[in-house]
Amino acid sequence: MFNSESFKGVNFYEMNWDLKGQLWAHDPVISKEGDRWYVFHTGKGIGVKSSEDGVNWKQEKSIFSSLPEWAKEYVPEKDEESIWAPDIALHNGVYYLYYSVSTFGKNTSAIGLVTNTTLDPNHPDYKWEDKGYVIHSTAEDNYNAIDANLIVDQEGRPWLNFGSFWGGLQLIELDPVTMKPADGAELKTISSRCLEPNTIEAPFIVHRDGYYYQFVSFDFCCRGVDSTYNIVVGRSKDITGPYFDKNGVSMMEGGGTLIDKGDDRWIGPGHCAVFFSGDAESSILVNHAYDAENEGKPTLQIRPLYWDENGWPHLG
Template sequence: MGARMLRLSVGAALAVASSGGAQSRDAPTLNSRITGDISPTHDPVIAREGDTYYVFSTGGRYILSRTSKDLVHWTAGKPLIGELPDWVAKAVPGAKDMWAPDISYVNGRYRLYYAVSTFGSNRSAIGLFTSPTLDPNAPNYGWRDEGPVLMSTNDSDFNAIDPNFIVGRDGKHWLSLGSFWSGLKLFRLDPETGKPADPAAKPYSVARRPAPAGGPDAVEAPFIIDRGGYYWLIASYDYCCKGAQSTYYTVIGRSKQITGPYLGKDGSKMMEGGGTIFIRADLPEQDRFRGPGHAGVLRDKDGTDYVVYHAYDKTNAGAPTLRIAPIRWGADGWPIAEY
């Protein structure tokens, strides 16, 4: 994983293989114990520095922060950035918010990739801030604006939001991104700048959902991890942002090459809307947390992998809520989220 600390109609869903059951709903899961300032949390990403876990997420105008010492008790912090950089107004007129942060540690500094856009538009941009530490009490703490990374326009066939950074096994740096339009893309980065190595190069396509007649291409929020000789692409299918009516769910596929092709356990192609279900909504008899998606992964110091995501709480007016689950890797090599 290098520097990384780490939505389907009913008919289509039947064609997507399940990765196996989640942990019994009667068992004391991490999600059943998580408490504190966990809502509103949308598009979360998680990292650990020292003895502190950090979750960054979309919320309000700026990137929200939360911390915990044990993954259970969470405390809200101040927004990371107090205002949009000056370049945003020209790049994305009308943008007023920062969305979908991604955090990684590269060359002695943390890289916070984030998106600026307006809802439903693909005139969007990815920006970058860096800081030597995540600890706001450290004397050297402070986020530096590194400017725009890449942009999409109304003429682009992709949407430059939902960034995720990864270093490949060969040392090459990559940024995946995308939401709707023609699906998820992968860009090669310059390791020094964290920006495209060749601004003129076309991105690789790694996932797409062929849209129904007159409908949208409902796939977004890529996140890639490296484990067991495979790259694993996590993505969100269907619709977020509708509270408890959200139909989001999370799928996963794997590939020997970071550029794909990514396949589900049954061989279904993520470039054709396939993949294996990784996180689904609560079972109907529970029916509380709906639309789980925009997942990220943390590999902790003890080797345990955790998946962080948001889901909409029906008992709290559909508020987007922080969810975290350990990942168990099955005998067949496939991950099972114990949520």
């Protein structure tokens, strides 16, 4: 979810996305305020990058100096300060950043929320306020509370899409005041590969021309050049699904139209985000991939995302 006004007057298809600078990033998401671009990604205290042109990137100060105290109650095994998979969205004048606290390969996890009224660290009002706990999972649950993505539907209702492995990807309606799960809201599984392990995670939903598109990552990340991550998509007329791929296969039954499986250099692309220009005439795909020419390090990618005559996205 994003605020298109941030990208007003920007034609993504006319830009040269030959990225430079400090590009180490895992699970990136992008935003823009004024003339400056920002990327948030997995890292100690949540990694932050900025750019004046969307191409040349530099590292900024992390959001947190240490792991939030509230998280220790829900993820007591967490013994390092890396915070995962942030999602940034401007909604009603406030930036909402959801983040994940977990340990690798386990579903004892929690999603938290931090807010700000500006992304500019030099602005006098710049201050991240940790709103604490949003939702969690335990070893007894059949879902994993990580990889959050905020989407506001066409009726103005906010939802949180999240999940990794286990029972698949979840959707829950949020209270529009707290931006946390609404009273009585129930989890709904909207995507699954029906495998063991269920190699699906990192959802990101956008709306375009009457459809909700859910982008997800299949297979395995975090293995450098041995990673097998790939990006797929399905769509639905209703935010709660069912989502189907281009061939009519349900995303509850392993469906997903391939967007990117990588190449000899850029291996395992995944954990993507999609953003539209202010007029919605152009869009970009933001993700990480493992660079075979740089020791398999996770690296920021930003590329134009095109749409065919039937409304299906592709990289061109």
